[in-house]
Amino acid sequence: MSSPVPLGFSADEVVNNVNLGLVVVDRDLQILLWNDWMSRHSRIGREQALRQNIIALFGEQLTPGFLRALNNAIGYGLPAILSSAFHRSPLPLFVEQDKSDVPVRMHQSIIMTPLRSDDGQPTCLIQISDSSTSVKREKMLMSHSDALKREAITDSLTGIYNRRFFDESYALALRDAKRNHTSLSVLMIDIDYFKQYNDHYGHGEGDRALKLVANVLRAQMRRPNDVCARYGGEEFIMLIPGFTDVQAEKFAEGLRVSVSDLGIPHEKSQSGAHMTISVGVCTMTPDVSSDGTALLDSADEALYRAKKQGRNQVVSGV
Numbered sequence: 001m002s003s004p005v006p007l008g009f010s011a012d013e014v015v016n017n018v019n020l021g022l023v024v025v026d027r028d029l030q031i032l033l034w035n036d037w038m039s040r041h042s043r044i045g046r047e048q049a050l051r052q053n054i055i056a057l058f059g060e061q062l063t064p065g066f067l068r069a070l071n072n073a074i075g076y077g078l079p080a081i082l083s084s085a086f087h088r089s090p091l092p093l094f095v096e097q098d099k100s101d102v103p104v105r106m107h108q109s110i111i112m113t114p115l116r117s118d119d120g121q122p123t124c125l126i127q128i129s130d131s132s133t134s135v136k137r138e139k140m141l142m143s144h145s146d147a148l149k150r151e152a153i154t155d156s157l158t159g160i161y162n163r164r165f166f167d168e169s170y171a172l173a174l175r176d177a178k179r180n181h182t183s184l185s186v187l188m189i190d191i192d193y194f195k196q197y198n199d200h201y202g203h204g205e206g207d208r209a210l211k212l213v214a215n216v217l218r219a220q221m222r223r224p225n226d227v228c229a230r231y232g233g234e235e236f237i238m239l240i241p242g243f244t245d246v247q248a249e250k251f252a253e254g255l256r257v258s259v260s261d262l263g264i265p266h267e268k269s270q271s272g273a274h275m276t277i278s279v280g281v282c283t284m285t286p287d288v289s290s291d292g293t294a295l296l297d298s299a300d301e302a303l304y305r306a307k308k309q310g311r312n313q314v315v316s317g318v
């Protein structure tokens with residue numbers, strides 16, 4: 001064995017300056033080493049800790065996972081890693097706080113390494129690192145990514161789903177409908193004479209009306225797989241699985257009435273004194289080769305006919 005290179009300072013200096021908790025216990029679980037990091041984060045000084053049994057020192061605050069790993073290390077020479085993902089805070093250690101005096105329990109990652117003392121007795125080195133910061137960072141990233149996901153599928157003006165979400169939902173619903181031989185209904189909804197509304201009342205009032213209509217449409221959704229989305233400017237789309245064509249038509253008529261009942265004045269409309277919508281509705285049970293285009297085209301074509309026939313009405317596609 002090569003002779004050690006002189007450090008110029010004691011090993012204690014290193015032990016007490018690492019940014020890591022270091023504890024060594026013997027076969028009777030007596031503490032043989034307790035570094036400064038442990039004193040700072042446990043609020044138990046070295047003098048108080050040394051020669052104490054670690055279980056007696058921490059009492060019932062030690063978690064069963066920690067005790068099991070320690071027994072395996074001492075009894076069977078098995079190393080162990082307690083990751084903070086599964087064992088949040090096995091030891092009663094606390095994060096150093098700048099501002100508040102309220103103690104915050106530290107998230108920890110722990111490594112247990114079985115060692116043999118000079119006289120061949122089993123001992124265990126316990127290394128503890130603070131994973132609170134990485135846990136916090138992970139939580140922050142997760143909440144950011146949730147917010148981004150929500151933003152990506154939401155229409156910013158009305159707060160209902162956007163076309164992208166509809167397209168994704170439609171692909172999934174189509175797959176389910178083909179597999180289960182169930183029906184899908186698509187409703188295309190368009191506000192009547194909206195250009196005239198904007199021109200007459202101003203773009204701001206137009207935005208407000210769009211929000212009101214979007215809200216009343218969304219409120220009609222009953223089941224978790226129903227989707228209501230803004231499809232374009234003043235156009236909305238709905239996807240309802242499991243309706244018969246008669247049920248879908250009745251539902252579409254309910255939408256038409258609910259928007260009309262909002263009573264949004266529209267002096268320039270030629271289909272009534274209030275804001276109205278036209279709806280094209282189509283129901284199909286897609287066959288295995290269907291790519292879903294026929295259903296969308298058919299609902300679109302029905303909407304076109306509703307407009308052509310005078311607006312403020314529901315037309316069914318075939």
Ligand SMILES: Nc1nc2c(ncn2[C@@H]2O[C@H](COP(=O)(O)OP(=O)(O)OP(=O)(O)O)[C@@H](O)[C@H]2O)c(=O)[nH]1
Nearest residue numbers: 190191192193194195196198203206207233234307
């Ligand atoms: N205020 C507002 N207006 C919008 C928005 N998106 C689209 N529009 C307007 O919606 C109007 C749509 O006009 P058209 O496609 O001619 O439809 P319409 O006037 O409703 O006519 P019909 O559908 O045939 O009854 C245009 O004037 C667009 O500027 C929006 O986000 N806010």
